[in-house]
Amino acid sequence: MSFTEDQITRYSRHILLPEIGGKGQKKLSQAKVFIVGAGGLGCPVAYYLAAAGIGTIGLIDSDVVDFSNLQRQILHHTPDVGRSKVLSAKEKILALNPDVQVNMHEERLTSRNARDLVRQYDIIIDGVDNFPAKFLINDACFMENKPLVHGGILRFEGRAFTIIPNQSACYRCIFKNPPPAGVVPTCQEAGIIGVVAGIIGTIQATEAIKLILNIGTPLTNRILDFDARTTAFREIRVKRNPSCALCGPNPSLTELIDYEQEACQLQPSATTLTNG
Amino acid sequence: MQLTINGKPETLEVSTVLDVLKTKDIDPQLVAVELNTQMVEQEQLGTTSIKDGDRLEFLFFMGGGV
Ligand SMILES: [Zn+2]
Numbered sequence: 001m002s003f004t005e006d007q008i009t010r011y012s013r014h015i016l017l018p019e020i021g022g023k024g025q026k027k028l029s030q031a032k033v034f035i036v037g038a039g040g041l042g043c044p045v046a047y048y049l050a051a052a053g054i055g056t057i058g059l060i061d062s063d064v065v066d067f068s069n070l071q072r073q074i075l076h077h078t079p080d081v082g083r084s085k086v087l088s089a090k091e092k093i094l095a096l097n098p099d100v101q102v103n104m105h106e107e108r109l110t111s112r113n114a115r116d117l118v119r120q121y122d123i124i125i126d127g128v129d130n131f132p133a134k135f136l137i138n139d140a141c142f143m144e145n146k147p148l149v150h151g152g153i154l155r156f157e158g159r160a161f162t163i164i165p166n167q168s169a170c171y172r173c174i175f176k177n178p179p180p181a182g183v184v185p186t187c188q189e190a191g192i193i194g195v196v197a198g199i200i201g202t203i204q205a206t207e208a209i210k211l212i213l214n215i216g217t218p219l220t221n222r223i224l225d226f227d228a229r230t231t232a233f234r235e236i237r238v239k240r241n242p243s244c245a246l247c248g249p250n251p252s253l254t255e256l257i258d259y260e261q262e263a264c265q266l267q268p269s270a271t272t273l274t275n276g
Numbered sequence: 277m278q279l280t281i282n283g284k285p286e287t288l289e290v291s292t293v294l295d296v297l298k299t300k301d302i303d304p305q306l307v308a309v310e311l312n313t314q315m316v317e318q319e320q321l322g323t324t325s326i327k328d329g330d331r332l333e334f335l336f337f338m339g340g341g342v
Contacts, residue, residue, distance in 0.1 A: 131337060152338035159338045174308045174315065179337050223335065234283060236333050241315050 003029075007099065011053050024213045025053060029099070031212045032056040034121035036109055036137055038085040039063075040192065041127035041151045043075040044201030045208070050093040050100045052209055057093060058121055060105035061085045072194030109133055111256035114140035123208050126150045127201070131178035132259035138163065138171035139256055142246050149207045149219075151200045156193050156228040158200035160219060162207050166247065168220035173241035173248075178259050196228050277328040294322040296332060308335040 003011070003025070014020045014028075031054050035042045038061040046057055063085050065076040073085075080088040090102040105117065109128075118124055118140045126137050126148060134150070141148040142165045150161040150171060163170050203224070210216055223236040245253040279286050281296070290296050293316050297304050309316045310333040316324050326332075 154338050157338060174335055175337065176308075176318070180305055225338075236310065236335060237313055238310065238315075239313065243317065 007053075010097075014052070019215050020213060027212055028053045028209070029055045031123070032058065032121040033123045033125060033208055034058040034060070034118060035125045035127055036060050036133070037127035037129065038073075038075065038089040039069065039127060039129065040072045040153060040194070040197030041201045041204065042125070043073045043089065044198045045125050045127060045151075045205045046089055046093055047075060047096065048202055048205040049208060050097045052205070053097065053099060054208075054212075055099075056101040056103065056121075058103040058105060058117070059086045059089055060107065060109055060117065061089075062106060062108045072192065072197040074198070109136060109140075111136065111258045114256055115144055118144045118146055121146065123211055124148045125204050125208060126152075127204070134171065135175075135178055135259065136256060139246055139253065141165060142170055143256070147211050147218075149204045149211075151204045153192055153196050153200050155191055156196060158196045158226045158228075160200050160203040160207070160224045160226075161222070162211070162219040164218065164220055168218075169238045169240045170244060170247045172246045172253075173244045174223070174238055176245065193228055196226070199226060199228070277326070279326065279329075280331040282332070282334055290326055292322055292326060293320075293324045293332070296326065297321065302334065306336065309333070310335065 008015065011025045014025050015022055033049055033054050035046050035057060038059050042059065046059065049057055065080040065083055065085055065088055067081055069076055070078060075089040075092040076085065084106055086104040086106050090104055093100055093102050107113065109117065114136055124137060124141050124146050126134055128134060128137065137148060141163065145165045148163040150163060152159040207219055211218060221237065221239055223238055225234045225236065240247065242248050245251060277288065279288055288296060288299055290299060293309055293311060294304065304318065304321050309321065311324060312331050
């Protein structure tokens with residue numbers, strides 16, 4: 001495919017970059033990114049990737065837009081309340097950039113559909129709010145050998161982390177299993193400052209673009225934690241865990257698991273700890 | 277002894293990783309612990325000893341997204 005004059009103008013600021021150029025922009029237009037969750041993280045990721053000219057964006061979410069989402073889920077507008085999140089997101093993406101092919105998956109990611117869905121894409125973005133889904137995404141991406149950009153947000157904090165299967169530490173290398181049920185307050189209880197979703201989501205989008213274009217150093221083997229209260233990033237170096245049940249040399253996990261519990265966060269938060 | 281916990285210097289009198297968690301009132305089930313860049317297995321928190329100058333990182337679950 002070759003670019004039209006309008007497209008060349010649209011992407012001119014990318015094309016000007018020696019690391020991207022026309023060739024890189026073409027790569028972006030051929031890339032397929034799967035965004036799990038069209039919420040706080042998924043919205044900014046999808047919006048920036050659409051603007052960047054990613055060819056195909058897959059969105060999966062079974063929720064409808066709620067008034068309480070509008071504080072941070074920037075693709076959903078007031079008239080969208082009560083409407084499907086993936087449909088609402090698709091409309092905004094196409095209004096921004098009609099070049100993007102948007103695949104809508106109005107369902108939940110489960111052990112039954114995860115691998116089939118992940119397989120259709122080049123890069124996966126974790127924008128979900130619960131640990132069972134985070135583990136499911138991690139496992140499915142490893143099994144399908146797809147790079148994953150993990151994201152998490154909570155109160156004033158956020159976290160990003162890129163996983164390249166068989167090359168870098170996976171989520172289970174650090175967290176073996178989801179936290180026990182019942183000890184974890186819900187998202188609604190915990191709260192989140194909306195802009196943190198934008199900060200982490202745009203980092204996730206940056207990682208996706210870098211991976212597609214093979215630019216720089218990915219956020220692998222480093223967990224990047226952000227605290228909005230101090231406007232500080234903290235990088236925690238991690239490495240592949242030889243006892244990882246998924247990506248270690250003696251894996252015990254060879255099938256996807258649907259964990260029962262729904263969970264959003266744990267206490268105390270890292271900053272509660274470090275700030276005393 | 278002098279430890280570095282989540283990047284910050286702290287003085288604690290402890291002998292194991294589990295002692296550090298207890299001192300800080302952290303449920304060991306809810307945190308991943310890295311000692312000098314090595315993950316400490318859950319079952320070994322109580323038997324992994326701490327020495328002066330050790331660096332500990334506590335990684336808590338962080339959910340969110342929606
Ligand atoms: Zn692993």
